[in-house]
Amino acid sequence: xxxxxxxxxxxxxxxxxxxxxxxxxxxxxxxxxxxxxxxxxxxxxxxxxxxxxxxxxxxxxxxxxxxxxxxxxxxxxxxxxxxxxxxxxxxxxxxxxxxxxxxxxxxxxxxxxxxxxxxxxxxxxxxxxxxxxxxxxxxxxxxxxxxxxxxxxxxxxxxxxxxxxxxxxxxxxxxxxxxxxxxxxxxxxxxxxxxxxxxxxxxxxxxxxxxxxxxxxxxxx
Numbered sequence: 001x002x003x004x005x006x007x008x009x010x011x012x013x014x015x016x017x018x019x020x021x022x023x024x025x026x027x028x029x030x031x032x033x034x035x036x037x038x039x040x041x042x043x044x045x046x047x048x049x050x051x052x053x054x055x056x057x058x059x060x061x062x063x064x065x066x067x068x069x070x071x072x073x074x075x076x077x078x079x080x081x082x083x084x085x086x087x088x089x090x091x092x093x094x095x096x097x098x099x100x101x102x103x104x105x106x107x108x109x110x111x112x113x114x115x116x117x118x119x120x121x122x123x124x125x126x127x128x129x130x131x132x133x134x135x136x137x138x139x140x141x142x143x144x145x146x147x148x149x150x151x152x153x154x155x156x157x158x159x160x161x162x163x164x165x166x167x168x169x170x171x172x173x174x175x176x177x178x179x180x181x182x183x184x185x186x187x188x189x190x191x192x193x194x195x196x197x198x199x200x201x202x203x204x205x206x207x208x209x210x211x212x213x214x215x216x217x218x219x220x221x
Contacts, residue, residue, distance in 0.1 A: 002199060003189040003190075003200060004201065006204060007204070007207075009045050011206065012148045014048040015048075015148075018064070021053070023144055026068075027068065027069065027070045028074040030079070031077065032107050035080055036113045037086060046113075052064060053069070086117070087117075095124040099124075102131070102137065107143070108141055109144050110145045112148075115149040115150065115154040116147075119154055122163050126163060143171060144170065144171045147173075147176070148177070154175050155210070155220040175209075177210060
């Protein structure tokens with residue numbers, strides 16, 4: 001193989017944790033993680049999140065501040081959904097079940113490991129499967145939601161084109177890049193190699209946070 005071009009699954013978790021820390025996430029706060037499946041992709045996206053919080057991993061060249069680091073005990077406040085099979089409908093059902101207990105409406109931080117899963121949460125909040133009082137309590141807490149991947153439906157939410165009534169009540173919604181344009185990078189590596197140039201053997205595409213202010217600068221799929 002000339003070059004291995006890939007997204008940074010661990011970096012996705014680190015980016016989400018860095019964003020949440022900037023938004024006020026404190027050690028020991030309740031976090032709910034919606035996982036994709038049981039593969040190494042999910043493992044890396046889980047580990048990236050916790051390793052940033054404990055100071056073992058950096059994002060964008062920076063590590064978490066010493067006074068914001070999480071201990072192993074703090075990490076016990078993170079709840080994992082188990083495999084959602086990258087399914088929007090499975091996540092929607094799971095989220096409706098989670099908020100079936102109104103106490104869970106106090107959870108403020110939701111890390112969805114794919115944009116499809118994030119859309120499942122938004123669709124659950126738009127639908128009728130959650131008690132109105134619980135929904136109002138949840139949104140009144142100005143929750144945060146992160147996805148990743150570049151799904152145009154979630155980018156449309158960031159652009160203010162859909163789910164506006166719900167999205168406006170969130171403290172923040174972002175998506176981390178797992179760029180569909182990386183195939184172009186792979187083809188360019190091949191061309192460069194054929195032209196006799198050196199190419200990066202392990203070419204990891206860095207993650208970036210896409211929000212309502214910069215979403216127009218990123219390609220979606």
